[in-house]
Amino acid sequence: MAYSMKAQADEDALLREESSLAEESLDLKSAQKHRHLYVSWLVAVALILLWWLVTAVHVFPPLDLPSPLHVAKDIYAISTTGYNGYSLLDNIGASTLRIAVGFFAAVILGVPIGFWMASNTIIFNAIDPVLQFLRPIPPLAYIPLMVLWFGTGQMSKFVLIFFCTIPMIIISAMSGVKSAQESRLRVAQVFGANRRQMFRYITLPSALPEIFTGMRIAIAVAWTCLVAAEMIAAQSGLGAMILTAGNQLRVGVVFVGIIFIGLIGYLMEVVIRTVERRMVPWKGKA
Amino acid sequence: MIAVSEVSKVYPSQVRGGRPLVAVDTVDLTVQDGEFVTVVGPSGCGKTTLLNLLAGFEQPNRGEIRLDDRPVVRPGPERAVVFQQPSLLPWMTVKENIAFGLTLREGTRRVDQIRIASMVETMGLTGFENHRPYQLSGGMQQRVAIARALIIEPRVLLMDEPFGALDAQTRSEMQRFLLSIWGKLHPTVLFVTHDVEEAIMLADRVVVMTPRPGRIADILTVSLARPRQWDLTLSREFNEYKRKILQVLRPPEERDPVRLA
Ligand SMILES: Nc1ncnc2c1ncn2[C@@H]1O[C@H](COP(=O)(O)OP(=O)(O)OP(=O)(O)O)[C@@H](O)[C@H]1O
Ligand SMILES: [Mg+2]
Secondary structure (H helix, E strand, C coil): CCCCHHHHHHHHHHHHHHHHHHHHHHHHHHHHHHHHHHHHHHHHHHHHHHHHHHHHCCCCCCCCCCCHHHHHHHHHHHHHCCECCECHHHHHHHHHHHHHHHHHHHHHHHHHHHHHHHHCHHHHHHHHHHHHHHCCCCHHHHHHHHHHHHCCCHHHHHHHHHHHHHHHHHHHHHHHHHCCCHHHHHHHHHCCCCHHHHHHHHHHHHHHHHHHHHHHHHHHHHHHHHHHHHHHCCCCCHHHHHHHHHHCCCHHHHHHHHHHHHHHHHHHHHHHHHHHHHHCCCCCCC | CEEEEEEEEEECCCCCCCCCEEEEEEEEEEECCCCEEEEECCCCCCHHHHHHHHHCCCCCCEEEEEECCEECCCCCCCEEEECCCCCCCCCCCHHHHHHHHHHHHHCCCCCCHHHHHHHHHHCCCCCCCCCCHHHCCHHHHHHHHHHHHHCCCCCEEEEECCCCCCCHHHHHHHHHHHHHHHHHHCCEEEEEECCHHHHHHHCCEEEEEECCCCEEEEEEECCCCCCCCHHHHHCHHHHHHHHHHHHHHCCHHHHCHHHHC
16 A cells, blocks of 8 residues: 555654644743733733822822722722612622623524524515614613613613614624635535534534624623613612712712723623633634 | 536626636536546636536536436535535534534434544544644645545545645645545545646546636546556656646647747
């Protein structure tokens, strides 16, 4: 035979060695990535220092711009005794719950709708105009309607978040389906895939990267909508806290609200990114 | 047996007011069971189009293609394809990619592991079963693609420049490798390439195509003994075949020495 088994075995050993070398260099890369995390911390510290400097030289009067120390004290105070009847944890919990319910409802409904639109022209023609019509309407415009229709309770906030985020989810799912490569669809055709198998093994995994991107954008949008919603009709929540504090000129509390909205938004982004890395490890590589 | 009779494929013009493009023009070809046929020709001469027609991805405008007297109307597992573009599924491991055809046929991911293991070994992929395609070298990726096509035991193996993206050395390794697999399993192979030496090295017969419109210009029977050794390319006989093919593929203006002078 032209291809000797010995040569094959030698080559295997060589390739395995190569691959372990490759893994090593991968480790090196992730180690570098790890080191670069310091940059993020450095920037955070630098920003706080800058903030402190600006307050120390009194660019603004202390009532308009509290110092970092002052805000830290406010955080402590709100965590322990609360503000306006709600503790910091209450407010975080209330806001996070609203985001979570609205956002997950949007994902659970939006992804199938997007898939459906991508696979059926009639459905696309039916839903797309409505979607494009609703998209440019600012969330603030919905608020009076939400209050009229769903009251001032939780429901109106859930529905608002849902409406703000679902267009992005639908569009990302739809364009994700369309990003499935022709050659991969053809592979499945050759092997005689039925519709269900085509979806499960080719279309769905092809769409996942874009769906995750859509989710990451949507979660940030959800926060902007939430604050708008809580500013109109809510007692608890970070947005409500900011509004009340603004009216009472408690700028320190406003800062606490802003900082926690930013931190939780960041945390949610990190969570989605982590899930994404586990579910779509091939992203950007193929 | 594959029978391609008087097949033409015309693509409508891609620009407004332009002329339609004849990608494949009245092609006649029969391939016997177990035969290794290569198709060679310059870029754009319709090689991929011909293969797509055989695979059933596209339908001819004229003529007919039959496999064992049944007309080819859609893709199917009896005609496995190894694509020109990378087509492994990055969301699956090497093992899962190889098993893909079986998974679809049997409707479950729990397929014959012994068969897959032996294919992995035959393909020299031992130790890489759980790697992802993008963690492999180009040559190994092509071996996975070939394994994926072979494991379902197709009647015909359609290969579209499978080694086109590889360096010269890996390519010649892969050629020997393919020949050894073919020697064992003897599938019918239609192998597209733009490399004349590769076409001769592998084939029982070489189909030479020329572009605009895509036509078969010549079919050569290669009667070089098998197994073929690496130094075959240096032999006189081999170069005789090479000369014949290059003569057909030579650009038209050079055929006329008067115009050159
Ligand atoms: N889907 C298509 N629509 C329109 N024109 C096409 C299409 N596919 C191929 N063609 C045209 O048909 C001709 C033959 O293309 P084909 O891909 O078969 O060439 P090829 O011989 O495989 O070339 P290469 O060696 O570069 O892969 C080309 O001129 C190409 O532009
Ligand atoms: Mg081609």
